[in-house]
Amino acid sequence: MRGSTGEPGSRAGVSRRGFLGLVGAGAALAAGGYAAGAAVGSSSPPEGKVHAFYGTHQSGITTPVQQHLYFASLDLTSSTTREQLIELLRTWTDAAARMTRGLEVSDGGAVGGGPLRPPDDTGEALGLPPAALTITFGFGPSLFAGEKGARLGLAGRKPTALADLPSFAFDLIEDEQSHGDLCIQACAEDPQVAVHAVRNLSRLAFGKAMIRWTQLGYGRTSVTSTSQSTPRNLFGFKDGTANIMSDESAELARWVWTPRDSSPVWFAGGTYLVARKIMMTIESWDRAQLGEQESIIGRDKFHGAPLSGGEEFTPPNFAAVDGSGNFAIAADSHVRLAHPDNNGGTRILRRGFNFVEGNNDLGQLSAGLFFISYQRDPQQFIDLQRALKSDAMNEYIRHVGTAVFAIPPGIGEGEYIGQGLFG
Numbered sequence: 307m308r309g310s311t312g313e314p315g316s317r318a319g320v321s322r323r324g325f326l327g328l329v330g331a332g333a334a335l336a337a338g339g340y341a342a343g344a345a346v347g348s349s350s351p352p353e354g355k356v357h358a359f360y361g362t363h364q365s366g367i368t369t370p371v372q373q374h375l376y377f378a379s380l381d382l383t384s385s386t387t388r389e390q391l392i393e394l395l396r397t398w399t400d401a402a403a404r405m406t407r408g409l410e411v412s413d414g415g416a417v418g419g420g421p422l423r424p425p426d427d428t429g430e431a432l433g434l435p436p437a438a439l440t441i442t443f444g445f446g447p448s449l450f451a452g453e454k455g456a457r458l459g460l461a462g463r464k465p466t467a468l469a470d471l472p473s474f475a476f477d478l479i480e481d482e483q484s485h486g487d488l489c490i491q492a493c494a495e496d497p498q499v500a501v502h503a504v505r506n507l508s509r510l511a512f513g514k515a516m517i518r519w520t521q522l523g524y525g526r527t528s529v530t531s532t533s534q535s536t537p538r539n540l541f542g543f544k545d546g547t548a549n550i551m552s553d554e555s556a557e558l559a560r561w562v563w564t565p566r567d568s569s570p571v572w573f574a575g576g577t578y579l580v581a582r583k584i585m586m587t588i589e590s591w592d593r594a595q596l597g598e599q600e601s602i603i604g605r606d607k608f609h610g611a612p613l614s615g616g617e618e619f620t621p622p623n624f625a626a627v628d629g630s631g632n633f634a635i636a637a638d639s640h641v642r643l644a645h646p647d648n649n650g651g652t653r654i655l656r657r658g659f660n661f662v663e664g665n666n667d668l669g670q671l672s673a674g675l676f677f678i679s680y681q682r683d684p685q686q687f688i689d690l691q692r693a694l695k696s697d698a699m700n701e702y703i704r705h706v707g708t709a710v711f712a713i714p715p716g717i718g719e720g721e722y723i724g725q726g727l728f729g
């Protein structure tokens with residue numbers, strides 16, 4: 307388990323949890339007795355797990371999907387300069403590298419900077435382990451466009467395929483839940499750790515960028531590792547069965563990572579993130595018969611097996627017919643329409659989360675799926691979403707938010723996120 311980075315004698319190397327030991331019983335009490343529950347050095351995953359922040363690709367994409375998400379989209383202020391944006395990305399990089407290791411935002415942190423200045427860290431993660439936190443940064447199309455792109459000197463630097471998504475059949479998109487200049491995807495096994503990360507990064511952006519919209523997600527609706535069991539979405543179905551897994555290097559190279567000869571070159575090893583906020587009309591779904599629900603998805607509810615037979619990981623047989631001569635996997639089922647066999651082989655890496663945001667005036671749940679996918683070209687998502695035009699599931703869902711971001715490649719220590727963009 308990570309936590310201490312081995313810089314003895316300095317708070318720089320002290321994990322949020324290790325710090326408790328240094329400041330004594332008062333702080334330990336303030337942490338609500340957490341320290342008693344999980345000892346430093348315990349190997350119990352996933353709370354103590356640390357994912358490397360530095361690497362060829364950013365973490366949080368193929369990383370085994372955590373249980374919690376806090377996603378933020380930000381817009382630069384109208385006066386932010388190129389130099390200020392670079393400074394922000396440097397600051398974010400340092401803070402993110404620390405927080406993913408379970409450290410406070412800076413050496414001074416929440417209480418070490420003295421009583422006469424605002425703390426460098428907001429403190430709500432004090433005493434909490436790293437919780438497998440990953441922080442993934444991205445750039446939206448608006449960063450490169452118009453007056454802003456010119457002001458930032460980025461007009462000619464936009465990744466070729468980065469553009470707002472077109473509108474699709476049945477879209478009910480709301481602008482205040484869509485788009486943005488920058489994005490931060492924080493995923494963790496503890497929601498407090500994910501929220502702490504975004505809150506502090508947003509605080510560090512003060513005067514340069516401000517939050518446009520955020521999304522809290524709980525309960526992954528996909529997996530990216532064969533070691534994870536398939537979770538369920540709010541329709542009660544296993545979701546993520548046929549996702550691209552982290553060990554499928556050839557598939558990742560083909561469908562997720564931008565190639566070495568990317569345009570522009572700085573974007574090689576990056577990817578594009580598509581986010582869609584999808585409301586689900588839970589009450590109507592709950593009144594649909596089990597057989598209808600399974601027909602809409604194309605898989606059985608308990609095992610997640612394709613309706614053509616077999617078990618969860620049996621490939622669907624779209625030619626199979628039932629006793630009445632109808633397709634076992636209906637022509638308008640989600641899985642048939644989304645499957646690579648029916649889309650020229652196209653695949654995407656899905657990384658979505660459930661959300662519940664209270665209820666509406668009729669007492670109906672305001673809930674859904676915050677869909678995130680990663681692909682080397684947003685056209686992959688566009689093609690699939692267009693194929694879903696005749697999806698029987700459309701009766702029960704409504705897309706209300708949309709965004710696309712270019713996710714720059716990973717970096718080495720000493721570099722900052724997106725550095726290639728400014729070279």
Ligand SMILES: C=CC1=C(C)c2cc3[nH]c(cc4nc(cc5[nH]c(cc1n2)c(C)c5CCC(=O)O)C(CCC(=O)O)=C4C)c(C)c3C=C
Pocket residue numbers: 539541543544545546547548549582584586603605640641644645646654674675677687690691694703
């Ligand atoms: C445009 C892409 C997709 C959107 C939007 C989408 C929304 C969405 N999906 C479910 C539930 C399930 N999806 C499943 C499979 C699946 N979905 C997509 C794409 C989109 N889904 C793909 C590419 C696939 C894989 C198809 C295949 O290769 O077989 C499944 C089945 C289990 C699985 O393989 O993951 C479920 C269940 C919901 C509820 C939803 C919007 C709310």
Ligand SMILES: [Fe+2]
Pocket residue numbers: 640644
């Ligand atoms: Fe799906």
